[in-house]
Amino acid sequence: MHPRGVIVTRPEPGLSETMAAVADAGWLPLASPALVVQRHTLRLPHKLPAAILLTSGQAVSAVAHAAQQVKALDIPVYAVGDRTAQRARDAGFTHVKSADGDARALVVLLQTHQQPQCGSLLLCSGAGQGVELAAWCRQAGFKVVRRVVYAAKPIQHINAQTSAAIQAAKVAVVLFFSAESAASWLAALPKAEQNLLAAQASAVVISGRVAGVLRAAGWQNIRVAEHVSAAAVMDALGAYPA
The missing domain is CATH 3.40.50.10090 (Rossmann fold)
Incomplete structure (x- = not known):
């Protein structure tokens, strides 16, 4: 079965509405904000x-x-x-x-x-x-x-729920909403989990600048939203392939 997990790295405000949109699209949202505001x-x-x-x-x-x-x-x-x-x-x-x-x-x-x-x-x-x-x-x-x-401020550690999902290969997609938050989130992720995630999941990002951060970290499977907006990120994610 195709993994359903979608990690949302967006902080509030915006995290809750994105989590709801991810769930409405049939995925399992995992909150993992990259920044503390x-x-x-x-x-x-x-x-x-x-x-x-x-x-x-x-x-x-x-x-x-x-x-x-x-x-x-x-x-x-x-x-x-x-x-x-x-x-x-x-x-x-x-x-x-x-x-x-x-x-x-x-x-x-x-x-x-x-x-x-x-x-x-x-x-x-x-x-x-x-x-x-x-x-x-x-x-x-x-x-x-x-x-x-x-x-x-960048987070220092990835939460336990997200880490467990990565280790169990339950993550299909990670959503990134800025270059700053992408760099912060990746820096907080242990290298072994970075390698696991890059191999098992795709990234959906809000802009080409964010994609550049991920490519530099070794990611290959990256989808860039057509517009710089949260709605365009959700469009790029699409519905869970039932």
Whole structure:
């Protein structure tokens, strides 16, 4: 019988919904988040920004809490991806636009809907992230203030359930959602289990950059999603072959 196990390396937010989608497709999901996310507190400045930029769904909770504190959920929000945009709407923001997963397209959105003279942009991201987007926005004439609202730390060990599934050859697929998380997850996996997994399972990844990390680690069977989105990763996974 074809193994049903699918390891999901995505941290929350997003882990639970991906686990549910994997189960709905007939697979057996195994939660093994590659990163531990630490939230930071954000306070909005007295002079509110003209708009807020979000690079990840990880940033939404801190930003929404800060906006609620000053009753500013009507600030325009520009999200790089659709899921981040939806999380912002779910958190109460009323004016949200998505760049469909393309950071450069977000700059075009800003040029269409915002005027540089109307105030600064608040870019909320993880530690070490958002720097390139901030530079592009500044090149387009905008003043950008960047705030780190979370830090993603690599895990040190793979959980026992995942390790047991690998050793028992019950894993068919591993899902990877970023190059950073792929490198972190592989680094936490003992070499013997890495070799077992690369031989028995395929990887479904969100981008070619992630595929490069896996190829460097010796993986051969890799499927790359057609678009940089969680939905495209699920499309690439497909249904369990009954």
